[in-house]
Amino acid sequence: MRARGSWLLSFALALALSLSGAAVAADFLGPESCKGCHPAAYEAWMQSKHARAGDSLSETQQKDARCLSCHSPDQASQGVSHVTCETCHGGGQYYSPGYVMKDAELARLVGLVDPSEKACRNCHDASSPSLKPFNFVESLKAIDHWSPERTGKSARAENASPEPAKKK
Structure with missing residues (x-):
């Protein structure tokens, strides 16, 4: 009964937000909270430059709001360093909650964001001091953690068992 009540509460919140047009900022839970249900996506993120974005700044740059706005955009408001899952999503x-994530429409209604090229270009733009020209399609491949190709490879790798040694 608890899950049903939680679902109803989430649904009521989503309905109220969508009818009012209000945007409510949700708290960040941190990338570790994503890891349990999305281990392949978490590992892809851990291997990415986003996971270490704040570390690429000098000591002086780590105090510069202009640098932090892209390298650690949620540090001041959420206490989360680097570019994390929630920075984009x-x-x-x-x-x-699992019962929300199982319903893609509900998840989006209560705040899950599907990042767009426009969102990426908030940081990956011509005014960035050290970035090469940004190719959205190619860059998306570098952080792929959702495509059937990526998840298929991950699932096969996780489920693969070593072949038994052949007898001579």
């Missing part, structure tokens, strides 16, 4: 406070 929105704060997980309302969409992270």
Whole structure:
């Protein structure tokens, strides 16, 4: 009964937000909260430059709001360093419960964001001091953690068992 009540509460919140047009900022839970249900996506993120974005800054740059706005955009408001899952997908406070994530429409209604090229270009633009020209399609491949090709490879690798040694 508890899950049903939680679902109804989430649904009521989503309905109220969608009818009012209000945007409510959700709290961040941190990338570790995503790892349990999305281990392949978490590992892809851990291998990415986003996971270490704040570390690429000098000591002086780590105090410069202009640098932090891209390298650690949620540090001041959420206490989260680097570019994390929630930097791109929105704060997980309302969409992270499993019963919400199983319903893609509900998850989006309560805050899950599907990142767009426009969102990426907030940081990956011509005014960035050290970035090469940004090719959205190619860059998306570098952070792929959702495509059937990527998830298929991950699932096969996780489920693969070593072949038994052949007898001579």
